[in-house]
Amino acid sequence: MKELLKLGALDLAEKIHRKDVKPSEVTDLFIDRVESINPALNALVVPRFDEARIEAKKADDVLMSTPKDELPPLLGVPFSIKEVFGLKGYPNTYGSLRSKDNLAEHTATVIARAMDAGAIPLGLTNIPEWGMWFETTNLVYGRTNNPYDLDRTSGGSSGGEAALLAANGTAFSIGSDIGGSIRMPAFFCGIFGHKPTNKVVPNTGHIPMTNDKMQDFAGNRYPYVTVGPMTKTSKDMFFLMSLLAGADGIDTEVKQAHYDFKPDLNWKNKKVFLCPNPTYRFVAETQPELQDEVRKTGQILKELGADVQDFDGSIFKDTFLHWSTTMSTVEGLEFTEKVGVTRLSTVIKELALATIDKHTVSFHTLMVCLGELLSKGGKVQDVFLKQAKEVENKLNETLGDNGILITPPHPRTAFKHNSATFRPFDFAPTALFNYLQFPSTAVPTGFDSQGLPTGVQISATQHNDVLTMSAAWSIEEALKGQIKHQDQDHRIERQL
Incomplete structure (x- = not known):
C-alpha cells in the first residue's frame, strides 16, 4: 500500500478506477503519512481529516455504483489547498495576524473544479504572509521546512504545497505565482510546477479576489497572479491544466470557455535557447551545478531533433525593476x-x-x-516600462511560437532558512516571466552535491504553454533512469 504514496494523480486515480484500492483506503493512507511527516515539515496547517474521511466513504459508494468510464477523473485522489485559496467555512487568514480570524465565504474556482473531479482535500497548507515572499513563514502558522533538509527553505509562496507533495503527503497540488511562487518551491522541493499564461486559469477565490468581489478586478485592475498545477509527473500537469483552465463566468478576464492541453513531443523544427548564467542586477551568479543542468537538458532536446542555440541573458539585468514597476501599474490594488x-x-x-x-x-x-x-509613478517608471517592453519584443522575435528558453529557476538550490533576507532579489529569474505574462515550467532534473533537488525553468511566449510542458515531458522521459526515486525517498526519510 505504501507504494501508492509515490504515485501522481492520474496513476493513483487509475488504481482507484480499477478497484485495486478504495478511496477510503487511499485517504487513510495519506492521512497517516501527513500525520507522520507534518510535525517536521509544518506544511499542512489546517487539517480536515474527518471531513476527508466522510468524503472518501461517499467516493467508495460512487466507485461501486458507477461504470468505470463514467467515474470522476480524480475520484478519491488526495490533494491540499494553499491557504490563499478560499474553501468555504475554513480559515483564509493569508498568514496575517491582522486577519487571523477570517473564514472563507466561498470556495475558489480551481478548488471547486478539483473537488468536482472527485479529488479530496486533506487540509490547507502554509504560505508566507499575504503570499509575498519566497520563504514560507508567517506569524500565524510558523515556518515550513524542506523535506530534503529541514534547515532549508521549501520556497514560497506555495511552500506548504511543495513540501507536502514532495514528501508524498498528497498526490497533486495547486499553486499560485506572481513572482515565482509556483516555480521556486517546485524547484527547491524537486517537483514539477507550471505557471500558465495569464488569464487562462480563473483567479476567482484567490486573495484578494474573493468570489463576491471578482467584478472589481478587471482591465487595469487585474493582478498579475496566475494559478497553476504542482505535480509529481509531467502528464499530471497537462491533465490539471485542462481541468483548471477556462472561463468560470466570474473572472471576466478569462475569456476562452475550454482548453485541452496535449503534449507535442516532436522536437524537429523546434528552437531551444539556452541561458545557463543570465545577468540580473542585485542577484548573485548562478551556482555552477545549475548552469550544467541547463546545458544537460538542452542536450536532451538536441538529441530529439531540436535546434539548440545559446542566448545572451544580459538583457535581463534589470528584471527586478521591470517586474516591480509592472506590478505597480495595477490600479486599485495597493x-x-x-x-x-x-x-x-x-x-x-x-x-x-x-x-x-x-x-x-x-x-x-x-x-x-x-x-x-x-515608488509612486513618475518618469523613472516610464523608463522601466519601456525597457520591459523591449525585453518582451526581443523574446517574442527570438522564440516565436515554436521556441523555448531554458534558464535556471534560481541562482542556488534550496538555501538555509532566513538567508533570503540578505538576498531579497534572488527571485528575479522567475519574476521575469511574470511581468512578461509568459508560460513557464519548473522541471526537476536530479540532485546537487549536497543532495538537494536541481532543476531548470522552461519558458515560451504567451499561450505556448504546451511547448514548455512538452519539454518537461521529454526531459522527464530522458531522465527516468537517472533520478532514482529510491534515493529520493531515502533523502526525505533521513530528514523526517
Missing part, C-alpha cells in the same frame, strides 16, 4: 492598503516592535510595503 500599513511611520513602528517580538506584520511584508510607499 498592497499597503490590503495589509493596513499605509504610512512610513507604521513601517518604522512595526520594525521597532519586532525587536521585542511584539510586531503584527512579518519583516518581509514590511519590506514590500516600504518599497511600494517609496
